[in-house]
Amino acid sequence: MATQSKPHWTASPALAHLRTLSPDVCFQCNRCTAGCPLLPAMDLTPAQVVHHMLLGQWEPVLKSETIWACVHCETCTARCPQEVNVSELLQVARVLAWREGKVDPNHPMAGYFASFLENLYVYGRSAELPLTIICKLKSEDYFRDFMLGIRLIARGRLNFFSIPRGAATYRRLYERAAEKEAAGS
Numbered sequence: 594m595a596t597q598s599k600p601h602w603t604a605s606p607a608l609a610h611l612r613t614l615s616p617d618v619c620f621q622c623n624r625c626t627a628g629c630p631l632l633p634a635m636d637l638t639p640a641q642v643v644h645h646m647l648l649g650q651w652e653p654v655l656k657s658e659t660i661w662a663c664v665h666c667e668t669c670t671a672r673c674p675q676e677v678n679v680s681e682l683l684q685v686a687r688v689l690a691w692r693e694g695k696v697d698p699n700h701p702m703a704g705y706f707a708s709f710l711e712n713l714y715v716y717g718r719s720a721e722l723p724l725t726i727i728c729k730l731k732s733e734d735y736f737r738d739f740m741l742g743i744r745l746i747a748r749g750r751l752n753f754f755s756i757p758r759g760a761a762t763y764r765r766l767y768e769r770a771a772e773k774e775a776a777g778s
């Protein structure tokens with residue numbers, strides 16, 4: 594049987610959503626799983642993640658590849674007949690896994706996740722050039738995806754020269770959210 598470990602309860606809306614769900618809300622129809630485009634990269638299906646979380650079995654979820662493979666496209670959430678917000682549950686599991694040290698800090702997606710959050714804090718929104726530089730420096734893998742990057746720039750999907758403004762305003766929002774979370778924990 595999977596180990597049960599309680600995460601820190603925070604003011605996260607996803608955890609609040611989880612607390613409103615009864616364990617039998619999910620009848621394992623697998624509609625969420627069937628629609629997931631990232632399923633081949635997952636070790637637990639979205640339906641299995643929901644099943645574990647509803648039973649309070651956090652350990653297998655927090656150690657899974659699934660929480661790092663998910664791109665939060667919300668297809669699973671849209672397909673669930675029981676209105677389980679699967680995507681948001683995966684997102685909160687990712688945050689908890691990071692906070693509780695359940696993931697190797699050298700995990701490529703976990704590393705990207707940490708850099709992305711730092712980037713948001715500094716610039717307010719995603720700033721693609723600094724984020725790319727930081728990720729490349731951390732991974733020391735300078736040329737991987739080089740051609741993909743060139744193609745994205747050519748199609749206007751990456752704008753290295755747009756640095757977001759108004760970071761201080763966003764930072765105050767983040768700090769207020771952190772204060773609210775600390776007060777609700």
Ligand code: SF4
Nearest residue numbers: 619621622623625673
């Ligand atoms: S679609 Fe909803 S009810 Fe069906 S398995 Fe997924 S979470 Fe459970």
Ligand code: SF4
Nearest residue numbers: 629663665666667669
């Ligand atoms: S949100 Fe994540 S789990 Fe859900 S369908 Fe998209 S990639 Fe799959």
